[in-house]
Amino acid sequence: MDGEALTSLITRIDFALISSLHILFxxxxxGLAALLLVSEALWLKTGKESWYRLCRFFEKLFIxxxxxxxxxxxxxxxxxxxxxxxxxxAAGPFFGQVLGYExxxxxxxxxxxxxxxxxxxxxxxxxxxxxxxxxxxxxxxxSAMWILVANSWMQTPTGVEYRNGIFYVTDxxxxxxxxxxxxxxxxMMLASFELSLCFVIAVCAWFVLRRRHVALFLTxxxxxxxxxxxxxxxxxxxxxxxxxxxxxxxxxxxxxMEGHYNTNHPDGSVxxxxxxxxxxxxxxxxxxxxxxxxxxxxxxxxxxxNGPVTGLNSFPADQQPPVVLPxxxxxxxxxxxxxxxxxxxxxxxxxxxxxxxxxxxxxxxxFLAACVGVVALPYLAVVAGWWTREIGRxxxxxxxxxRTEDGMSAMSxxxxxxxxxxxxxxxxxxxxxxxxxxxxxxxxxxxxxxxIAGEGHEHLGELHVPASGHAEQPEYLRPV
Amino acid sequence: MDVLTHxxxxxxxxxxxxxxxxxxxxIALDGAxxxxxxxxxxxxxxxxxxxxxxxxxxxxxxxxxxxIVAGGILFGTFPFVYGSAFSYLMIPLALVxxxxxxxxxxxEFHHLxxxxxxxxxxxxxxxxxxxxxxxxxxxxxxxxxxxxLDKPAVxxxxxxxxxxNFMSAFSVWTGIAACIAMTLSGVLFVRARFEKAEPIxxxxxxxxxxxxxxxxxxxxxxVVWSAAIFDWARAKWFGSHFWIWGLFxxxxxxxxxxVRRDTLKDKDLAAILWFNAAALxxxxxxLFTMFPWLVPNTWTIWAGASPQVSMITFTMTMGGFLPxxxxxxxxxxxxxxxRVSKLVAYAGH
Numbered sequence: 146m147d148g149e150a151l152t153s154l155i156t157r158i159d160f161a162l163i164s165s166l167h168i169l170f171x172x173x174x175x176g177l178a179a180l181l182l183v184s185e186a187l188w189l190k191t192g193k194e195s196w197y198r199l200c201r202f203f204e205k206l207f208i209x210x211x212x213x214x215x216x217x218x219x220x221x222x223x224x225x226x227x228x229x230x231x232x233x234x235a236a237g238p239f240f241g242q243v244l245g246y247e248x249x250x251x252x253x254x255x256x257x258x259x260x261x262x263x264x265x266x267x268x269x270x271x272x273x274x275x276x277x278x279x280x281x282x283x284x285x286x287x288s289a290m291w292i293l294v295a296n297s298w299m300q301t302p303t304g305v306e307y308r309n310g311i312f313y314v315t316d317x318x319x320x321x322x323x324x325x326x327x328x329x330x331x332x333m334m335l336a337s338f339e340l341s342l343c344f345v346i347a348v349c350a351w352f353v354l355r356r357r358h359v360a361l362f363l364t365x366x367x368x369x370x371x372x373x374x375x376x377x378x379x380x381x382x383x384x385x386x387x388x389x390x391x392x393x394x395x396x397x398x399x400x401x402m403e404g405h406y407n408t409n410h411p412d413g414s415v416x417x418x419x420x421x422x423x424x425x426x427x428x429x430x431x432x433x434x435x436x437x438x439x440x441x442x443x444x445x446x447x448x449x450x451n452g453p454v455t456g457l458n459s460f461p462a463d464q465q466p467p468v469v470l471p472x473x474x475x476x477x478x479x480x481x482x483x484x485x486x487x488x489x490x491x492x493x494x495x496x497x498x499x500x501x502x503x504x505x506x507x508x509x510x511x512f513l514a515a516c517v518g519v520v521a522l523p524y525l526a527v528v529a530g531w532w533t534r535e536i537g538r539x540x541x542x543x544x545x546x547x548r549t550e551d552g553m554s555a556m557s558x559x560x561x562x563x564x565x566x567x568x569x570x571x572x573x574x575x576x577x578x579x580x581x582x583x584x585x586x587x588x589x590x591x592x593x594x595x596x597i598a599g600e601g602h603e604h605l606g607e608l609h610v611p612a613s614g615h616a617e618q619p620e621y622l623r624p625v
Numbered sequence: 626m627d628v629l630t631h632x633x634x635x636x637x638x639x640x641x642x643x644x645x646x647x648x649x650x651x652i653a654l655d656g657a658x659x660x661x662x663x664x665x666x667x668x669x670x671x672x673x674x675x676x677x678x679x680x681x682x683x684x685x686x687x688x689x690x691x692x693i694v695a696g697g698i699l700f701g702t703f704p705f706v707y708g709s710a711f712s713y714l715m716i717p718l719a720l721v722x723x724x725x726x727x728x729x730x731x732x733e734f735h736h737l738x739x740x741x742x743x744x745x746x747x748x749x750x751x752x753x754x755x756x757x758x759x760x761x762x763x764x765x766x767x768x769x770x771x772x773x774l775d776k777p778a779v780x781x782x783x784x785x786x787x788x789x790n791f792m793s794a795f796s797v798w799t800g801i802a803a804c805i806a807m808t809l810s811g812v813l814f815v816r817a818r819f820e821k822a823e824p825i826x827x828x829x830x831x832x833x834x835x836x837x838x839x840x841x842x843x844x845x846x847x848v849v850w851s852a853a854i855f856d857w858a859r860a861k862w863f864g865s866h867f868w869i870w871g872l873f874x875x876x877x878x879x880x881x882x883x884v885r886r887d888t889l890k891d892k893d894l895a896a897i898l899w900f901n902a903a904a905l906x907x908x909x910x911x912l913f914t915m916f917p918w919l920v921p922n923t924w925t926i927w928a929g930a931s932p933q934v935s936m937i938t939f940t941m942t943m944g945g946f947l948p949x950x951x952x953x954x955x956x957x958x959x960x961x962x963x964r965v966s967k968l969v970a971y972a973g974h
Contacts, residue, residue, distance in 0.1 A: 212733030215686060216726040222696050223722055226711030233711070234781045237704015238933040245701025248693045249946050256687040257953040261960060264683035268960055310780030314933055554712040560788050564719060571723050575730050582737050 148558055155561035156228055156553050159568065161535070163217070163224050165528055166572045170214035170579075172527055175289055175334070176341025177207050178282040181262075184365075185278050189271060194597065195361050201266075202591035203345065206583055208263050213579040215256075217572060222248070228564070232542050232552025239305060239314050243295040243321075251288035255281055266598035286334065293333050297326035299543050300534070301394045307546045324394055328387040329534075335380045336530070340523035342373045343485060346492075348587055350516030357590060359503050366516075367501050370492030377486035384482065385445070391537070392446050392454065395544055398537030400457040401466040402475040403442060406431045407456040415453045417443040422476070425468050430458055466539040474529035474536070481526035488519050629927055629934070636939050637930035640702040641912075641919060643947070644695055649908045651691035653810075653901045658685050660811020662728070662754025663804060664832065665747065673825045674747045676965060678735050680818040683961040685732060687954055689725070694950075706919055706929035709784040713772040714791055717760040724756035755804065762803020766796035769855065769915075771922040795850060802843040809836045810900055813884070817893035820964045833888045833896075841881055844907065848874065857921050861914050873910040877903050 181200055188196035222244065226233045233241060261269060261277040269277070304320030305312045314320050349366035353359050392399045400406070404420045419442040423435025443452040457465055491512060495501065500509060507513070538544055542552040629637060658681045665677045681688075699707045711718060731750040738746055772790060774782035812829040819826045851858045862870045880903035887896040917925045 208733060209737070212729050215689075216729040219689075219693060219725050219729075220722045222693060222700070223711065223718055226700065226707045227715050227718055230708040230712035231781075231783055232708075233700065234705050234708030234783070237700060237707060238931040241700035241704040241707065242702075242931070242933070242938065245697035246942075248690070248697030249942060249950070252693055252697075253687070253690045253950050254953075256690040257950065257957055260683040260687055260957050265960060310777070311932065554708075554715070555783070555785060556712075556715075557788060560715065563716075567719060567723060571726050575726060578730050578734055582734050585737060 152556060152558045152561050153550055153553065155558070155565055156556055157549065159561060159564045160224060160228050161532075162565065162572065163221055163568060164535075165531065166576060167214070167217040167221050168527055168531055169524060169576065170210055170217060171285070171289065172333075172337035172340045172523075173210045173344055174207070174214050175282075175285040175337040176339075177203060177210070177344065178278070178285050179338070180341055180345060181207060182275075182278045182282045185275055189275060195364065197597055198361065198591050198593055199365060202586075203348075204263065205586045206344075206348070209579055209582045209586060211259065213575050216575050218252075220568070220572075228554055228556070229542070229552045230554035232547065235307075235310050235547060235552070236299075236312050236543060239298065239312055239320055240295050243291055243298070247288055247291035247295070251284050251291060255284035255288060258284065271599075289333055289337065290330055293330040294321055294323070294326045296534075297329045298323050300329070300538055301325040302543050302546055307543075312543070312546075325387075325390060328383065328390045332380070332383045332387050332530075335376055335383060336523065336527055339373065339376050339380055339482075339485060340527060342369045342376060343520050343523045345369045346373065347517045347520035350513045351587065352590070353506050354510065354513040354517065356507050358593075359507060361591065363501060363503060363506055366492075366506075367496060370489055370496070373485070373489035374493055377482065377489050381482055381486065384479070389446065395538065396455040397457060397460045397464060398466055398471070399446070400455060400460075401468045401537055402471045402533055403446075403454070404432055404435065404468055404472045405442060405454055405456050406458050408453050408459055409456075415443070415451050416456065417441070417451055417454075419445065420472075423472070429468075464540065466537050471533045471537045474532040478526045478529040478533060481522040481529070485519060485522055485526075488515055492516070629930060629932065633930070633932075633934050634927055636934045637702070637926050639939060640698060640930070640934065641926045643942070644698045644703070645908065645912050647691050647695035647698060649905055651688070651695060652807075652904055652908070654688035654691060655685070656807045656904075657810045657814035657897070658688055659754045659758045660807035660809065661814045662751050662811065663758065663808045664811045664815060664829070666751035666755065668825065668828070670825070671744065671747065673823075674751075675735065675743065676819070676825075677815060678732055678747070678750055680815075680965050682732065684958060686729075687957055689729075702931055702934055703919060703924075703926075703929040704931050705781050706924045709774060709782065709924075710768060710772070710920060712784040713786065714764045714767060715788055717764045717767065717791055720760040721757050721764065724753040724760070728753035728757065758804050758807045759800040761800075763791070763796045763800035765803070766799025767791035767793070768920055769799075769851070770795065771920055774923060795854060798850065799847065802847055805836060805839045805843045806904070809833065809840045809884070810897075810904075812836065813888070813893065813897045813900055816888065817897055818965055820966045821891070823966060830888060833885065837881070837885045841878065844877065844881070855921065857918065858914050870910065870914070873906060877906045877910070880906065 181204055184196045184200040184203070187193070188200060225244075258277045258280040262274070262281050265274055265277060298320055301323045302312070302320075303323045304314060304316035304318070306315050307313075345365060346369045349362040349369070352362040353366060388399065388402075391402070404423050404425070405416070405418075407416050410416050417440045418435075418437035419440075420432065420435045420437045423432040423437070425431070426433040440450055442454055443449055446452070446454050457468070495509060495512060500506060540548050540550075542549040661677050661681065665674050668674050668677070696707075727749050731746040731753060735743055735746045735750070767790075770793060772784060773786040775785045776782060812832045815829040816826055816833070819829075852862055853859075880899050883899040884896050884903070887893075887899060915921055917927070919926045919929045
């Protein structure tokens with residue numbers, strides 16, 4: 146591999162790292178914000194203290210995750226210009242505009258209300274606080290919408306004309322509502338809810354398993370599992386819709402995802418095999434070995450028994466995406482999605498048999514342990530899904546119009562390595578810290594003692610002054 | 626490259642002003658947080674360090690977001706500048722980003738950490754604030770110097786220079802000057818946010834008195850140095866309208882002087898507002914000195930603008946989103962306006 150190719154590879158890995166490590170955080174922010182809104186609204190409606198305690202507890206987890214999301218997200222916005230300067234210049238008129246709208250209508254919107262939501266308890270009225278939580282939920286959803294519109298446009302760049310190195314928007318509506326965005330945005334939203342529900346289920350199940358605050362955590366566990374059945378099933382269906390969309394707009398990406406090299410067998414009959422697993426041959430024009438199910442590929446993609454699906458070899462060699470990564474990451478994502486649905490069904494089945502009582506629930510240890518473990522799956526699925534999407538689009542940065550290597554900034558090998566090592570170090574510190582503090586907050590458990598926050602201007606208790614401290618130190622009153 | 630229509634030329638200027646407003650708001654709001662972070666490096670008492678972090682807990686995120694808004698406007702409306710300038714400033718911006726990341730997690734995790742790790746996060750917070758300020762200032766200085774572009778027959782000019790072109794005596798100086806100015810803003814923030822009897826407020830007053838002179842000196846040095854090396858600055862400042870620029874300078878100095886007077890009189894909010902007025906005047910003065918360049922000798926406002934700036938997006942942003950943004954930001958600062966004591970560090974912010 147020559148120096149230039151290596152630099153180009155490392156620059157790709159740089160961005161892959163920055164985006165893979167960022168996408169770990171926003172889904173929980175988006176989904177959990179909505180769940181916090183539900184619990185806060187239930188508290189205000191029913192007056193049950195348990196909803197308030199749950200809301201405050203999960204809010205602590207929310208903020209740990211949010212900090213990491215901001216830290217890694219700011220990086221991404223800047224990284225477009227730094228690592229992919231030529232792409233930023235060319236696509237700026239559309240892509241930059243959309244990201245600009247994201248910062249103005251969503252990022253700032255969210256930042257404005259998140260401070261109120263986290264630190265506003267007792268300083269603003271309950272209604273105002275609920276309004277702040279509502280706005281955090283809405284703004285994080287808006288943010289996801291803009292980002293998915295921008296990214297989907299890279300997959301299906303409609304409404305633009307590429308001339309003299311610039312993407313001119315000829316039809317704003319066609320570019321904004323590009324075909325991929327219609328399926329990809331709901332897919333990401335459901336992924337966020339699915340991930341957040343799994344997160345809540347895992348935390349609640351852990352407490353029930355340890356027999357701590359069983360009554361408090363059993364209710365959300367029950368509700369979350371029931372909702373998860375619907376969400377997980379809908380997600381599998383939406384994933385299929387997105388797959389069909391991919392077949393239509395990016396057939397090469399779909400062929401790579403499925404390890405499908407030839408449209409027809411050598412004897413002329415249609416190749417309808419769906420590969421469960423496999424590995425490409427050394428030449429890269431077919432599979433060296435695979436385990437496959439006949440007809441399944443045609444059924445999934447064309448909804449017919451023998452429908453042909455365009456194989457990878459139908460595309461020129463320089464327009465084929467890599468196969469191994471999209472192939473396996475797609476399978477990991479799909480398997481994770483299926484496993485989550487099975488767990489949710491298991492939970493609902495237990496509930497229908499009346500096992501979700503304070504006495505009985507903690508005895509179902511295997512089920513609860515599975516609930517705790519399931520939290521890893523949506524994270525795996527989200528990262529694997531994005532790898533499938535982004536690697537499947539290669540070698541294009543804007544599908545069919547601009548190649549990835551034409552979008553990069555001029556960079557030396559040393560500089561590319563400097564970026565990789567530096568960002569890997571900082572981002573891994575961020576992730577390690579986030580993981581550690583999430584565990585710590587869970588271990589400490591919910592705060593059931595502090596009086597419920599009121600409408601502002603109140604005494605929040607006294608600080609115990611150390612014995613050596615000054616006797617004249619005033620008792621602490623949080624200033625408003 | 627295409628020529629913009631008259632309306633688009635006008636819109637490009639309006640966006641350029643909006644960009645300036647975001648950057649100035651960022652300097653006014655997050656500048657204080659950064660400066661307080663630098664100041665915290667020199668504070669010995671851990672409760673006080675923690676309280677400085679606690680005092681900005683509810684607002685730092687929104688303050689920092691003005692930088693992201695500026696980035697968004699640059700990417701959306703001036704993509705040719707965004708794509709080339711950020712490649713030019715690759716190294717200092719990477720360092721700024723590492724600082725922003727470290728600072729964000731230090732702030733969010735501080736109150737959850739064990740005492741040992743709290744000390745660590747206080748140091749991370751202080752050093753990261755210093756790094757963001759210094760390398761941010763350095764990026765501004767480097768941008769003033771302009772950078773090399775290629776000249777393709779068709780299409781967009783790209784950055785073609787090396788990764789270390791941003792390094793110069795002038796850019797190092799603007800980094801230092803940024804640290805001085807932000808520290809002044811930071812100590813003013815500490816004065817305004819702590820209860821009147823807190824000892825840290827007295828320390829901050831002593832700092833204000835000293836840094837005040839440094840700030841005046843650094844403004845003068847920056848102006849003289851700029852006049853010496855930038856022909857575009859010289860042409861304006863010593864041209865036929867020299868008295869306008871002189872007036873800018875004098876008003877700015879009066880504002881800085883008011884900062885000191887009000888600090889001595891315990892009028893903390895007024896001191897902050899005078900500081901921001903000085904920053905505004907100097908910032909606007911610099912923007913108009915550069916006009917019509919967005920990046921001197923590199924990109925004019927019109928050459929750097931997207932050929933697709935349109936009345937619709939502009940009106941939506943300026944008429945709809947920006948006023949709403951400023952409203953809820955104001956409300957948020959209002960909610961968290963109260964003074965805090967150093968014991969705030971105990972209260973989980």
